[in-house]
Each structure stands twice: as C-alpha cells, then as structure tokens.
Amino acid sequence: MANSFTDIIFTPSVKAAQSLYGSREANRDFELLENAKNELTEYEIKFIAKRDSFYQATVSESGWPYVQHRGGSIGFLKVIDKRTIGFADFRGNVQYLSVGNLNANDRISLILIDYPNRRRLKIWGRARIVHKKEHPELIAQLTVPTYRARVERGIVIQVEAYDWNCPQHITPRYSKVEIEKMIAPLLEENHRLKSQSAPLANSLPIVQGKGSLEVVISGIRQLTPRIRAFELKHPDDKELPKVDAGAHILVPIRLGDGQISVQHYSICSNPARRDAYEIAVLREENGSGNSVAAHEQFQIGLHLRCSLPQNTFKLHTDSRPAILIAGGIGIAPIKAMAYTLKAQGRYFLIHYAARSTKEAAYLDKLVNEFGDRLTFYPADQNKHMDVNALLTFAPPDAVFYVCGSKRMIDAVTDATKMLLIGSDSIRIERFFAKKKRAG
Numbered sequence: 001m002a003n004s005f006t007d008i009i010f011t012p013s014v015k016a017a018q019s020l021y022g023s024r025e026a027n028r029d030f031e032l033l034e035n036a037k038n039e040l041t042e043y044e045i046k047f048i049a050k051r052d053s054f055y056q057a058t059v060s061e062s063g064w065p066y067v068q069h070r071g072g073s074i075g076f077l078k079v080i081d082k083r084t085i086g087f088a089d090f091r092g093n094v095q096y097l098s099v100g101n102l103n104a105n106d107r108i109s110l111i112l113i114d115y116p117n118r119r120r121l122k123i124w125g126r127a128r129i130v131h132k133k134e135h136p137e138l139i140a141q142l143t144v145p146t147y148r149a150r151v152e153r154g155i156v157i158q159v160e161a162y163d164w165n166c167p168q169h170i171t172p173r174y175s176k177v178e179i180e181k182m183i184a185p186l187l188e189e190n191h192r193l194k195s196q197s198a199p200l201a202n203s204l205p206i207v208q209g210k211g212s213l214e215v216v217i218s219g220i221r222q223l224t225p226r227i228r229a230f231e232l233k234h235p236d237d238k239e240l241p242k243v244d245a246g247a248h249i250l251v252p253i254r255l256g257d258g259q260i261s262v263q264h265y266s267i268c269s270n271p272a273r274r275d276a277y278e279i280a281v282l283r284e285e286n287g288s289g290n291s292v293a294a295h296e297q298f299q300i301g302l303h304l305r306c307s308l309p310q311n312t313f314k315l316h317t318d319s320r321p322a323i324l325i326a327g328g329i330g331i332a333p334i335k336a337m338a339y340t341l342k343a344q345g346r347y348f349l350i351h352y353a354a355r356s357t358k359e360a361a362y363l364d365k366l367v368n369e370f371g372d373r374l375t376f377y378p379a380d381q382n383k384h385m386d387v388n389a390l391l392t393f394a395p396p397d398a399v400f401y402v403c404g405s406k407r408m409i410d411a412v413t414d415a416t417k418m419l420l421i422g423s424d425s426i427r428i429e430r431f432f433a434k435k436k437r438a439g
Contacts, residue, residue, distance in 0.1 A: 010031065036161075040079065047114065048077055050074060051074070051112050054111060058107070076147075084159065086157060102129060108157060120164065121164055122165055124160045139151055185288070211305045215234060216233055217301065217302045218232065224358065227359075232306075245339070263291075313428075319346070322348040324350045326351070328359075330429070331360075387412055403429040409428055412428075
C-alpha cells in the first residue's frame with residue numbers, strides 16, 4: 001500500500017540525492033512498508049503527552065521556511081484523535097509569522113524531542129487556524145488549565161505522516177523539574193542523616209515483607225567483588241512453586257530508615273530446580289540503598305516473606321531461534337533462559353558483556369555449560385558488543401531477549417528500529433527499576 005511518510009519526503013530530488021550518495025537501495029525498503037505512518041499509535045500519543053516543547057516549521061509565500069520554538073506545560077500539545085493534534089496559541093511578539101504563513105500554505109512540520117532519553121519524533125501535517133467564536137468547544141479542548149493567558153486562536157493539525165529520528169547526536173538535557181525529581185531522594189537522605197543521632201540500620205530487627213511466599217536464606221556465595229548470590233529455600237524444605245525462565249520475585253529489604261523496600265530480583269537458578277531459588281544482587285554504593293542493605297543484612301537463616309514468582313519476561317514457546325543478550329547483572333534471567341533452551345534442545349546463542357572477566361558473574365559456569373554458544377565481551381580487554389552486527393547477522397526469525405543497563409537496552413532498541421525488526425521479536429527486562437515501598 002502507499003506509504004504517506006515516504007510519499008511526502010522521498011521526492012524525486014531526494015531520491016536523486018540518495019542515488020548520488022549510495023543510500024537509495026537502503027531507503028527503498030521504507031517505501032514497501034505497509035504502515036502508512038499517518039495514524040498515531042499509543043506509543044506516539046504517550047510520547048506527545050509528556051512533551052513541554054516542540055519546534056515547528058512553516059513556509060512563507062516567498063518560499064522561505066520559518067522555524068519557531070513552542071513551549072508550555074507538559075501536555076500542552078493535545079492529541080485530539082489518531083490523525084489530529086492541536087494546541088492553544090497565545091499572544092506573543094505580534095509578528096504573526098507562523099500564523100501568516102499558515103494562512104497562505106497550510107503545510108506544517110513539527111519536531112518533538114525527549115532529551116533525557118534521546119528520542120525524537122517528526123510530524124508532517126496540514127494546519128488550520130480556529131477561533132473561539134466559531135469553535136468554542138475545540139478551543140476549550142486545547143486550553144491549558146494551569147496557564148491563564150487568553151487564548152487568541154487554536155492551531156489544529158491533521159497528521160499526514162510521522163517518523164522517528166535516529167537518536168545519534170541528541171545531547172541529554174534536563175529541565176528544572178526533571179533535575180528536582182532526580183535529586184529529591186538525595187535531599188531526603190541528607191535530611192534523614194542530619195536528623196538522626198545514630199544509624200538505625202544495625203539496631204532495628206529484621207522485618208518480613210507482606211508477600212505470601214516465606215523463604216529462608218540457605219546459602220550465600222560471593223560471585224564477584226560486587227555481586228553476591230543468595231540461595232532461598234522453603235523453611236520446611238518443601239518444594240517451591242514452579243517457575244519458568246525469566247521469572248522474578250519481590251524481595252523485602254529493610255532500609256536504613258527502618259522502612260521496608262520491596263525489590264524485584266530475577267530467579268537465575270535452573271528453572272527445573274524446585275528445592276531452591278537463587279537470586280544475584282549487585283551492590284551499588286550510589287544506588288537506591290536496596291542492594292547495600294541486602295549485602296549487609298542478608299545472612300544464612302534469615303526468613304523473608306516474598307511475593308509468589310511473577311514473569312513478565314517469558315520465553316517464546318515456538319521453534320524460532322533465541323538470541324540472549326546480557327550486560328553485567330542482566331545475566332541473571334538470561335542464565336535461567338539458557339538452561340531451559342538447552343534442556344528443550346532449541347537453538348540459542350548468548351552474548352554477555354561485562355566490565356571485566358573478574359566482574360562477570362557466573363562466567364565459569366556459563367563457559368562450562370554452554371561452550372561455544374556463549375560469546376563474552378570484557379570491556380577491559382577492549383572487546384565490545386556490536387549490537388548492529390549482532391542483530392543483522394542473526395537468523396531472520398530470531399527472537400531477541402535483552403537484559404542489561406539502560407545504555408545497552410537503548411542501543412538494542414535503536415538498532416531494531418533502524419533495521420526494521422518488529423517489536424514482537426524483541427523482549428526486554430530492565431533491572432534499573434525504581435524501588436517500591438512495602439505496605
């Protein structure tokens with residue numbers, strides 16, 4: 001079917017430039033896509049709702065483009081429906097350049113940028129100017145309740161096409177609100193420390209969480225200088241609930257202020273085991289406090305009341321190959337997946353990146369168990385994972401499982417967009433989730 005995105009941007013002169021510089025064949029695939037990219041999906045709608053600014057371009061009667069920055073409170077650019085967006089327009093420097101341009105040529109283009117996460121959305125559309133006298137309900141829909149200036153007009157845009165830009169060269173920047181949110185935990189911790197006459201961590205008794213699965217720590221192993229494994233068993237040596245690869249449990253941890261935090265930990269032991277679960281905890285001195293508390297307080301014989309196992313990172317059950325990608329402590333669920341895939345006789349490969357051999361949890365066991373199915377990338381030996389090559393040369397029907405740092409996950413998701421790999425072929429587990437308080 002026709003693709004609105006490429007119909008608009010791939011003009012004859014653009015195609016000629018692509019041919020001149022050798023990218024014509026690579027771009028031809030865009031023209032064959034069935035997605036016309038002219039209806040916003042839930043992903044684009046949520047992205048737009050979180051923006052507090054955008055850049056818009058219009059064209060004058062003399063053919064000159066004019067780019068303007070528009071800003072406001074978060075969500076001031078409204079999504080009216082899947083093909084329509086709009087915003088309230090207020091009195092500015094009274095030059096009316098954009099408004100005048102739109103009166104003569106209704107074409108408009110927007111760029112919306114999420115600087116912290118390095119994402120950029122481009123939108124092409126046709127704009128119409130509306131006024132309260134003729135369209136009071138529409139103006140009311142575009143009004144920003146927290147901004148009391150008088151709305152002079154509304155700009156309503158019919159979306160003709162959109163596309164996501166490559167994140168390369170987007171420098172992360174943060175608004176005042178975002179910075180305040182980031183440092184709030186540090187300010188809270190600073191206040192707590194100043195108000196205490198002595199640390200509470202070692203004086204308070206261990207308090208169990210409110211989950212329905214009681215376990216006891218039956219073994220502790222130091223895997224690397226910063227990663228410690230904890231074996232969890234039933235207090236009465238009964239079998240634990242059956243789990244599938246990728247499962248996790250919520251583990252209660254008492255923090256220094258006496259409150260209970262509930263932390264998500266992947267079950268990294270062989271899912272075939274029913275006598276025990278194993279979790280691996282990376283000690284992060286500058287983290288939320290969960291991992292430090294776990295390393296300092298967890299000891300053999302300690303009882304914990306955890307959640308029943310949950311799984312949001314499940315293996316596919318058909319015959320497609322599996323490519324397992326892990327970074328650092330992200331090896332935890334990947335290891336369990338490898339055991340399951342091997343037991344089922346299915347095709348899989350493991351790609352494991354870590355700072356060094358010394359800091360790679362379970363490396364010896366993985367080498368012995370999975371041999372040449374494992375590729376290891378120690379950064380201190382200048383061996384780095386080439387995500388683009390990894391995805392490009394994988395079997396065409398492969399399913400990718402990724403668990404690692406935000407940087408690794410961003411690299412993989414960016415590569416899948418560039419290589420047009422469908423979202424149903426990528427499954428991600430993030431281990432940098434925010435801590436939860438029990439209660």
